[in-house]
Amino acid sequence: MLEQLLHIDGQILLWIQEYLRFPALTSVMKDITNLGNAGILWILITIVLLLDKKTRNVGYMSALALIGSLIVDNILLKNLVARTRPYEVIDGLKLLIEKQSDYSFPSGHTGSSFASAIVLWKELPRKYGVMALIVAVLIAYSRLYVGVHYPSDVLAGVVIGAVLALVSVWLVKKIQGQKKLVK
Template identity: 35%
Template sequence: MNYQIFQLINGLAGRVDALDDAMEATAQWLIFAVFAVGAALVALAVRRRRYRQVALLGVALAVAFVASQVLAQLNGQLRPFQTHHVHQLIAHDNGVSLPSDHATAAFAIAFGVAVFLNRRWGAVLAVAAAAIGLARVWVGVHYPGDILAAAVIAAVATGAVWLVDKVHRRRSAASREA
């Protein structure tokens, strides 16, 4: 099923040059805008002395990164262009496909921003992350499952950090009351 969905999306590549150009740019360059917006939001949060939220965002990003690296080491799924005929629109090295590093970073920033800093900007960044993921499939360097795995990793990492923080704050409040 993963390959069939890949074929549906990647099969559209190579038909409209302007659309391919937009997807290539999205696949390669939109991640930098996500980083820039995330950095600006972190700077604003630091200026407002929201150090705890910034630290929690940093921990969530680190957890997502480590989890994605562990999954990549445990997984041997090759990139689509290594095993199938695809419309590969951007050059990419061979290697493990699952999960997408671009999508993991983009979704981790989006979800972390949404939970710890600003919901609206988090939603904007989540749309950008989804666009990056779609574009990575369009240009032939990832399967849809790679993008889904990246989103799940980011969501679980962010949720776990949020939950641990919530439990820690409740225990701290209970010990102060006792």
């Protein structure tokens, strides 16, 4: 069963390469994937949120979710699962960016993107939250497009990021609620 899922993962990447890669789109997808490098886009947004008193709690939520994503995705799971990158094992898959220095599962770019974007979607006015989710989806897809992740890596990043976002929102609201009771 697992071998069959891994085979499907690889076939999806080859299908994307065959039918969805276009020269005009490739440079855009490289730029989009770079937005997720080291979570820098989401870190910068979080810092901006932390600077304004009105959005500080959202900044706390996003920071907590991003730290959780770093720990769960990049420190724990990548090293425990130690999944080889798809471009190293799928015959015919062409890598469009530089080789990655860490393991494949789960996608850290996707995890951090969804961790922060779902916080923003839940806690900011809809137009900002929807924009954040669109960027997160584009970053996630870009990881498949450039050939550095399997679809299951990206799916795991979405799920982990979403869970961490929801836990972070709940935790900050719980802590803030307790603080108000103390005053």
